[in-house]
Amino acid sequence: MSQTASLLHRVAAGETNAVAAVVDQYGGLVWSIARKYFRDRAEAEDAVQDSFIALWKNAGRFDPDTASETTYVAMIARRRMIDRLRKMGRRISAQPLDAAPEPDSTTKGESETPLEREEEVRRVLRVVESLDPPQPELIKQSLMEGLTHAEIAEQTGLPLGTVKTHIRRGLIKVRQALGVSTSNR
Amino acid sequence: MSSFDPNNPDLQQLMADAVTQGLSPQDQATLDRMLRDSAEARDQMQQFELSAAAVDLALSAEHLRSPLPASLREQLIASATPYLSKPLDEAQAAEPQHHSLAEYRAAAAAHASTSPAARFSWVGPQALGWYAAIAALIALAFILLNPPTKQVEVERVVEVPAPTAPENIPATTNLDQRFAELLAKPDVVIAPWGYNADGGEDRFSNCSGQIVFDPETQTGYMKLTGLPVNDPNLEQYQLWIVDATRTDETTPRIDGGVFNVTDAGEVIVAVTPKIVANEPIVFALTMEKPGGVVVSKGPLQVVAVVQ
Numbered sequence: 001m002s003q004t005a006s007l008l009h010r011v012a013a014g015e016t017n018a019v020a021a022v023v024d025q026y027g028g029l030v031w032s033i034a035r036k037y038f039r040d041r042a043e044a045e046d047a048v049q050d051s052f053i054a055l056w057k058n059a060g061r062f063d064p065d066t067a068s069e070t071t072y073v074a075m076i077a078r079r080r081m082i083d084r085l086r087k088m089g090r091r092i093s094a095q096p097l098d099a100a101p102e103p104d105s106t107t108k109g110e111s112e113t114p115l116e117r118e119e120e121v122r123r124v125l126r127v128v129e130s131l132d133p134p135q136p137e138l139i140k141q142s143l144m145e146g147l148t149h150a151e152i153a154e155q156t157g158l159p160l161g162t163v164k165t166h167i168r169r170g171l172i173k174v175r176q177a178l179g180v181s182t183s184n185r
Numbered sequence: 186m187s188s189f190d191p192n193n194p195d196l197q198q199l200m201a202d203a204v205t206q207g208l209s210p211q212d213q214a215t216l217d218r219m220l221r222d223s224a225e226a227r228d229q230m231q232q233f234e235l236s237a238a239a240v241d242l243a244l245s246a247e248h249l250r251s252p253l254p255a256s257l258r259e260q261l262i263a264s265a266t267p268y269l270s271k272p273l274d275e276a277q278a279a280e281p282q283h284h285s286l287a288e289y290r291a292a293a294a295a296h297a298s299t300s301p302a303a304r305f306s307w308v309g310p311q312a313l314g315w316y317a318a319i320a321a322l323i324a325l326a327f328i329l330l331n332p333p334t335k336q337v338e339v340e341r342v343v344e345v346p347a348p349t350a351p352e353n354i355p356a357t358t359n360l361d362q363r364f365a366e367l368l369a370k371p372d373v374v375i376a377p378w379g380y381n382a383d384g385g386e387d388r389f390s391n392c393s394g395q396i397v398f399d400p401e402t403q404t405g406y407m408k409l410t411g412l413p414v415n416d417p418n419l420e421q422y423q424l425w426i427v428d429a430t431r432t433d434e435t436t437p438r439i440d441g442g443v444f445n446v447t448d449a450g451e452v453i454v455a456v457t458p459k460i461v462a463n464e465p466i467v468f469a470l471t472m473e474k475p476g477g478v479v480v481s482k483g484p485l486q487v488v489a490v491v492q
Contacts, residue, residue, distance in 0.1 A: 011265065019265040027253030027261065033241075035251060045257060052261045053295075053383075056268035067235045075231070075238035082207060087387060092207040124243035142205045143237060144244045149206055168194070168201035171236040178239060 006069050012060030022059075023052070029070065030055075030077045037081045037092070047084055051077040066179075068120055092146065127177040128170075134158070135170035142167055189223035200230050204237040210387055217386065221482060292469065292488045295383030360453045364406040367397045374398045374465050376489035378409055381469075384484040388413045392487045396468050398456065405456035407468070409487070412446045415472070421445055423477045425485075426458065427467040441468070443477040466491050 007025060010018035030051050034044040055076050062072045085092050128136050134156070141147045141155070149167065153160040190196065199216050202208055208216060219226045253261075367373055378394040391411035398405030407424075415421060424441025439462050444454050468489040471481045 011269070014269050016265075016269060019269070020262050022265075023253070023258055023261045027258065028251060031253045031257070032251045036245070045254070048253075048257060049260060049264060053264055053268075056265045059268075066232075067239070071235060071239045071242060074242050075234045078204070078238050078241065079234055082204070086207050086213065087382070087390060092205075120239075121243045124239050128240055128243070139240060140244060143241045147206075149202070164198055164202065165194075167205060168198050171201050171204070171233055171240075172197070174236040174240055175232050178236075 006062060006064060008055070008059040008062040008069060008072070011056065012062075019056075022055070026055075026070070026073045029073060033074060033077045033081060037085060047081055050084060051080040054080045068116075070117065070120070091148065124174070124178070127174055130177070131170050131173055135166045135173075138163055138166045139170045189219060189226040191225055191229055196226070197229070197233075200233040203230075204233045214386065217484075221484065292381040292383055292385075292467075292485045295381055360406060360455060361408075363455075364397060364408055364453060367399055367404070367406060368395075370399060372399075372401065374400060374405075374491050376465075376468060376491045378407070378468075378487050378489045381485045381488045385486045385488075386472075386484065389486040394451075396456070396489045398462070398465055398468075400463060400465070403458055403461060406453060407456060407489075408451060408453045410451045412452060412487075414446050414449060417445045417475055419475070420472045421475055421477060423471050423473045423481065424454075424456065425469045425471065425481065426462050426465050427469075428462045429464040429466045440477070440479070443473070 005013075007018050007022045011022055027048075030048050031044070034047040034051070038044040038047050055073060058076055062069060066072075067075070082092050128139060131139070138152055138156070141152050142149070147155070149163045150160055152158075153163045156163070158166075196219065199208065199212060199219075202212070203216055207213075216230075220230055368375065375395065375397050378392060378396060380390045380392050389412070392409060393411055394407065394409035396405060396407040412422070421443040422445065423443045426439040426441050428439055439458055439460055441456060441458060446452055468491075469485045470487040471483040471485060473481060473483060
């Protein structure tokens with residue numbers, strides 16, 4: 001397979017040397033996501049392993065027309081984290097990481113080219129900020145602060161149903177704005 | 186035919202809730218069923234997941250600078266080995282069919298016993314046994330299932346002896362004695378039952394037990410605890426057997442028959458396949474409509490991997 005093919009597609013095609021490249025490219029990302037959801041290091045390690053297995057299984061399903069490879073990897077990782085939390089009977093609560101560096105960290109783990117990542121981040125942030133209020137704030141409270149919809153409703157004074165509707169519509173608009181259409185309600 | 190309406194706000198809300206705060210067990214079961222039955226639902230769910238992932242990444246970008254611990258790197262690379270065989274057929278990848286060998290091996294890899302000591306770990310001596318088991322699966326010709334337009338006839342194999350062996354049998358019975366006797370025989374296939382952490386429904390998460398099968402006499406028994414009671418008017422348990430010698434595309438796995446669980450506690454069920462299972466390597470239970478199905482589309486709930 002061409003070296004210009006996505007890493008995931010090369011893994012799906014059976015290229016063993018693409019596997020290490022995926023781990024080096026996205027290992028830090030998946031690890032960071034895991035540490036947001038699992039403060040216990042051992043649990044985070046299990047979650048990372050689980051996520052990469054899901055990634056190997058789904059490598060061939062990556063469609064570059066629907067999302068960047070980074071976003072796809074993050075989606076797979078979040079899906080597995082949420083699934084693990086649910087089966088552990090724990091709430092889905094993502095907390096910002098502390099700034100302290102991890103011991104025995106790899107020197108690899110660089111993300112996509114900084115320029116590509118920065119552009120994608122800016123694009124998504126622009127989309128979020130362009131949403132009708134209070135959707136941007138509610139989405140941030142949900143995804144960044146890990147608050148339940150009920151907690152957001154209590155904090156904002158909005159009815160629970162209103163909070164849910166805003167978050168749903170906000171996510172739909174994000175998808176539409178990023179290029180893949182979905183049902184518009 | 187799927188009845189999923191992509192414009193239904195209630196269904197969309199279910200998906201939005203799932204990717205942000207999670208769902209109650211009941212709502213999760215509703216979503217799981219919807220995703221299982223509708224490709225359109227799966228597509229829309231992925232769109233919600235991508236949205237949430239993109240926003241999550243963007244909002245927390247300043248924190249995503251934690252390198253992967255070095256100790257994990259080699260393990261993660263090694264974890265790809267079972268999946269580096271033939272690439273999935275595109276039709277199969279895009280539209281989940283009845284269970285492929287790839288799903289069985291994934292379920293095998295996610296096989297979880299309720300005993301902490303038996304939990305699968307990618308490291309340590311235990312992992313070697315697992316790699317061997319998974320490698321054995323990979324060594325088989327990759328079985329591609331038929332596309333949705335072609336109905337595959339799979340013979341119903343097992344008739345669970347319901348008249349003389351009620352579905353829910355206390356362990357201290359003749360079947361229990363036969364189970365023990367078979368267990369003591371040489372050259373029988375033995376496998377521990379465990380919850381399929383990769384796709385199994387939560388209600389099966391406490392399942393455990395053992396299955397013993399004699400390829401010579403084609404008889405076997407399975408003993409399980411933690412199986413939820415089923416309403417036979419709504420659904421039944423169905424057993425599936427993966428035979429390592431059956432690479433025929435039309436019989437990728439053997440239908441092991443249906444049974445019911447009428448009481449909580451330990452149950453024991455006799456297994457007598459009509460089609461010879463020469464070399465069973467994986468057993469699995471799914472929940473199906475009353476009477477069972479020829480083609481299973483439900484998730485593998487409980488899995489037993491021959492060790």
